[in-house]
Amino acid sequence: MAVILAIESSCDEMSVAILKDGKDLLSNVVASQIDIHKQYGGVVPEIASRKHVECVSTVLKEALNKANIDIHDIDAIAVTKGPGLVGSLHVGMQEAKTLAIALKKPLIGVHHIAGHIYANQIENEIHYPCLALVVSGGHTELVYMKSEFNFKVIGSTFDDAIGETYDKVGRVLHLPYPGGPVLDKMAHEGKHTYKLPVPLDDGSYNFSFSGLKSAVINLNHKYEQRGEQINMNDLACSFQDVAVESLSSKALKAAHDLHVKEIIVAGGVSANKGLREKMANSDIPVIFPPMKYCTDNAAMIASAASVMYKYKKFAPLNLSVKPSYDLEQESVGN
Ligand code: KG4
Ligand code: ZN
16 A cells, blocks of 8 residues: 555644555654643634744654654645644644655545544444444534445534533633533533533534533523532533433434444544443444544544545645535545
8 A cells, every 4th residue: 555644733633644555654753842832721713823833854864753753754745624723723734735846746635534533444444335423622513424435424513513612611610621521521520410401403414502501501600690610510411411412312313224234433522531431332233433443543544544645635735724625526436
């Protein structure tokens, strides 16, 4: 197959990975800015892109050193082209184009969500037809894949993405950013005591989390007004149970309706222990990526790019970054 060098810089992580033949991960260096953005309670785009500029060369050098590979042995340069923060994406894109031109190698522009989906292929095989449950900071979608690299979005969120919901609830409860992993941990120390509304219980494949988010915020506010202390772990548990039930029940319904072989979970929220436990005993196999490939990293971009390399899905050197790209348009076949 090929040796792919991939760059991911769509949000607050700068990452470079080198993947040989789709499976042999030679390096995957991730420089996270969480500690910087924590003090603002969320990602500040201008700071994220400036920090990317500062560290991109160091991360690249480290990835090459760890892989112990001659840069000329790389067959293609892959990069996240979107969706994401435009300023952040630009830094990775410029680096990738420079390398592609200097090394005279093809450029591969990868859709960030295709990357999350193919995080499931770094250590395992994907069996088609399958259903991808995409749960990240910016996306909540059900994607039907009848064959390799073929995407049909059959449902998505009407408002907040699930990761965004976790982070917004976390912010209102004065938890450190990002709220997702913190609430997940708290949920495991609490009980499901508070009654919260079931989101969009309409038999469709779509999601809605803004009502659940508001209900959690309002309940906490009510306790504050009464001068009472709400049990934070119980609130986290009640919230997580309802959120995870919505994700898993809709994914399972779609998987049955479409007769898929398996459900693959993708995106940062695939690290969620509640979701993993809930879906563990489903009557359809449910595959989660290894924890280290759940949140943003370049190994997943390299994994998707390895498939694109096979189909010669190369990009022109005037490829631009975009805050949103249509996943279905990335499909191979019809
Ligand atoms: O996929 P990702 O790294 O970035 C995007 O592409 O958006 O996802 C980040 C999101 C954040 O919202 C973060 O709070 C959430 O993933 N997250 C979690 C957990 N770990 C990360 N949410 C719930 N439980 C977790 N354990
Ligand atoms: Zn992501």
